[in-house]
Amino acid sequence: MSVQASHPSAASWQPPGGIVAVDLGNTAAKVLISDALAGIRPFGSDHASPLSRSFAIDAGPWTDEAIDWVRQHASAVHQWRLASVNRGAASRLQSDILKRFPSADVVRVVHDRVPVPSDLAAPQRIGIDRLLCAFAAGLADPGAPRRATTLVDAGSAVTVDFLDDQGIFRGGAILPGLNLQARSLATGTDLLPQIDWASETSLQSPGKDTVAAIRLGILSGVAGAIDRLATRYGTDRVLITGGDATAIAPHLSVTHRVCHDMVGVGILACRCWSPSESASGPTDPPPDPADATPTQRHC
Numbered sequence: 633m634s635v636q637a638s639h640p641s642a643a644s645w646q647p648p649g650g651i652v653a654v655d656l657g658n659t660a661a662k663v664l665i666s667d668a669l670a671g672i673r674p675f676g677s678d679h680a681s682p683l684s685r686s687f688a689i690d691a692g693p694w695t696d697e698a699i700d701w702v703r704q705h706a707s708a709v710h711q712w713r714l715a716s717v718n719r720g721a722a723s724r725l726q727s728d729i730l731k732r733f734p735s736a737d738v739v740r741v742v743h744d745r746v747p748v749p750s751d752l753a754a755p756q757r758i759g760i761d762r763l764l765c766a767f768a769a770g771l772a773d774p775g776a777p778r779r780a781t782t783l784v785d786a787g788s789a790v791t792v793d794f795l796d797d798q799g800i801f802r803g804g805a806i807l808p809g810l811n812l813q814a815r816s817l818a819t820g821t822d823l824l825p826q827i828d829w830a831s832e833t834s835l836q837s838p839g840k841d842t843v844a845a846i847r848l849g850i851l852s853g854v855a856g857a858i859d860r861l862a863t864r865y866g867t868d869r870v871l872i873t874g875g876d877a878t879a880i881a882p883h884l885s886v887t888h889r890v891c892h893d894m895v896g897v898g899i900l901a902c903r904c905w906s907p908s909e910s911a912s913g914p915t916d917p918p919p920d921p922a923d924a925t926p927t928q929r930h931c
């Protein structure tokens with residue numbers, strides 16, 4: 633492990649100005665405007681209202697919608713930071729930003745920029761979203777940047793990761809998310825319907841009809857896995873984020889906290905880039921952060 637753990641501290645951290653963080657997953661692109669976090673504590677109760685929005689990655693013009701939304705809500709954009717586990721979506725967004733704003737500063741958040749050490753077999757292969765969540769965990773409690781934590785990111789996939797009390801990422805578990813599980817039941821069987829998670833929030837136990845039984849089965853499976861893994865990891869803090877965090881949280885037995893936009897906040901908290909760096913990421917060796925003088929690029 634050559635990287636030193638240097639998780640940001642909630643006591644001193646201020647978001648950089650004029651940055652747009654984009655967390656590109658397999659289902660949605662989550663866009664967070666840094667200025668919206670100025671003066672509020674990430675993941676505190678006031679974080680419920682930051683300027684962030686989720687855009688479904690589908691066949692529609694989601695990149696234009698996301699860019700338009702940023703133009704409407706950000707007074708000045710100095711840099712777009714794209715962190716992605718979806719290569720096609722990231723390339724498309726990057727090229728659409730540059731088509732509309734040829735001088736925009738668009739950078740990719742790559743592993744080298746996120747100083748979270750790990751003991752994984754192949755650290756470069758881990759999803760950047762998992763690493764960014766771990767990095768952002770340092771901001772969850774003032775005065776306690778390093779605390780053994782179970783990190784849950786509930787999206788297309790649900791990841792349940794273990795960050796130890798030295799800030800080292802120890803690995804984790806990956807399971808299919810709520811929608812993927814529901815879709816696999818609907819497409820893999822004759823009689824099971826596609827369920828709609830949004831239509832119903834309460835859970836019937838035992839389920840008295842097919843839809844109630846599917847909902848109970850999937851939610852119990854995911855919540856049960858999180859409870860079991862948090863106990864197995866032996867952490868005293870469980871943080872949950874992602875598009876399905878609020879759907880899953882009420883069904884957890886373990887004490888937990890919903891933290892919105894953990895990946896986006898992680899993107900804002902990681903090291904600044906110098907404007908000369910290319911969109912494909914830093915070259916070797918990485919520049920000294922003291923040299924980074926952001927240019928004023930407006931879009």
Ligand SMILES: Nc1ncnc2c1ncn2[C@@H]1O[C@H](COP(=O)(O)OP(=O)(O)OP(=O)(O)O)[C@@H](O)[C@H]1O
Binds near residue numbers: 786
């Ligand atoms: N605007 C939206 N578009 C799509 N999904 C949304 C939206 N708002 C909430 N959701 C919910 O969020 C879930 C996707 O979560 P999230 O965006 O965190 O996943 P993801 O980051 O794309 O997944 P992964 O990182 O695992 O590939 C969907 O399954 C859906 O239930």
Ligand SMILES: CC(C)(CO)[C@@H](O)C(=O)NCCC(=O)O
Binds near residue numbers: 762
């Ligand atoms: C597991 C997901 C899909 C969660 O978004 C993502 O982090 C990913 O594609 N990861 C790559 C493999 C890994 O993290 O081990």
Ligand SMILES: [K+]
Binds near residue numbers: 657761785787874895
């Ligand atoms: K994610």
